[in-house]
Amino acid sequence: MAYLELRELRRSFGPVVALQGINIELGQGEFLSLLGPSGCGKTTALRLVAGFDRPDSGSIVVDGKDVTRVSPNKRDMGMVFQAYSLFPNMTAAQNVEFGLKIRGRKRGDRQGRVQELLELVGLGHAGDRYPWQLSGGMQQRVALARALAIEPRVLLLDEPLSALDAKVRVQLREEIRRIQLELGITTLYVTHDQEEALAVSDHVAVMWGGRIEQMGKPAEMYSAPATPFVAEFIGTMNRLEATVVDGSSGEVDHRGVRLMLESARGRPNGERVLVLVRPEALEVEAANGAAPSADGNMLSGEVITHTFLGPVTRLKVVGATSDLIADMSTARAATLPPGQKVMAKVPVGDARLLTLTDAAVPAAPGPDDQ
């Protein structure tokens, strides 16, 4: 039985529909990330769960009880905000103690619990410091301890790492996950960073235009995106528009180039499809003046840029039919410098196919665009 349920949640702000028909079921102790670009409705959904806003319709159920109309201070939910939200007039320890005081816990119990939580987030030594004496990462740790102090039924995190630098972000997200697993607390996490969502979650729900585009386990979301938007938002994806030529053999036509794809088998002839190929699945090699073979699933092009990404280098290839992005080891990329004519092989069994409708496919903004 689901511990946290969002049933047909709808919310509008004047003419703007922020959420339309959100349905989520989350088991006790599970970690769900709401992932999407700015304005997709993920924070609105979180605020509805927290009680800071009311839905136009639909309901929120926690542990079998409808809390839709319960005020936020009676919901027993711990929240960590995107903005640094520690009370500036209180020390780190007093911030953590705040909720316990309100609940009338005895002084001795409070102090023990505060120290325990500060140590859990690695700040046992900093209890007497004021927020302005703490770094951004430390402040968010204290905010996490404060949210956990009241032993909330659900932990809500609203882009808690977005104001932090990259290294601290990675470190802190791992700690959040460790603490979540240690305490077994049901968690709803909002982020626009797909890498962050995939790294820490049991489930990921990708949102777009106030709807959930797809919800599933991180590996499923990456390997089997259900819509073009999800495919592009989660990781980088090459998108090739094509038409099924022979559904029985899995042959498609991409702007005059014939490709054999396992995923095209059984598709009706003439169907317009979108072929999705991950950059790491493309096999790129120097062209050496040879013409592309008709049956080799090859696309020709020219390397335009190299982008060093640490373990791999990303090549941008401008082709006769499509622009492509390919990831390969840095050592191998060195053999294909910019200006090199190349052939890119589309793997027969490693491409995903989506039916291309006439409706416009939204371009997924990258995390940098948020």
Next chain:
Amino acid sequence: MIKRVAPSRVIWLLIAVAYFFIPLLATLLFSLNKNATGKCCSLAAYGTILHDHGFWHSLRISFLLALETIAISLLLFVPTIYWVHLKVPRLRPVIAFLALIPFVVPPIIMVVGLLNFYKGAPGWFYQQPWGFLVAAYVILAFPYMFFALDAGFRSIDVHTLTEASHSPGASWPVTLFKVILPNIRSAALGGSFLCLAIVMGEYTIANLSAFHTFPIYIQYINETKAYPAAAVTLMSFGITWAAMLSLLFIGRGRPGRPLQVAGTR
């Protein structure tokens, strides 16, 4: 290494000091003159004031009026401005405009209007300074209190602090008194001090409504006794400074500064 100060700066500083302190010094020297000879130096004028029952009585009335004005203004404006910032920020310019009205309407017009408006009010209100005068002073202090508090509320992230307080279970009053108020303490103290200064120096309304406050006493002494008038002027100046220093002392009290704008650290 000793840092050299430009001579022009020193000159401007001396001019500023002279501008402010020469009148005070002249008043001080005048207040020290002997009543009989008109020559220096005697503290008799200060003695006359300090032994005058009217001085202490009017000072006490004005001080209590100031405290009452501060208390009512804070009770009225802190929750109102908090609510406006939190729930109806569109109303802020409207309230800011209303707050300018006491600047625009001269006190003489206001007191005539208020005397007429409250004519039928009960005696405990209309005939007592604690009622009528305070009602007028709250209006008079509105712009000072509003702009001071408004600046305070704008320096904190009201929404996030409120939600961060509600999330662990705090009610509205707890949020206001434990979270919001301590973080706008300096602004509230600044507004309170301005209230104090206004009430301690307000003459027109008190005079026309026939209440004997401290400024009325100063005016009476000014018209009847030359040297004590200078002494009481300096003493009122000292009282104002004492109030300002106490504000600085209280405001410096606890740490928790500087305030940080959300998300910029």
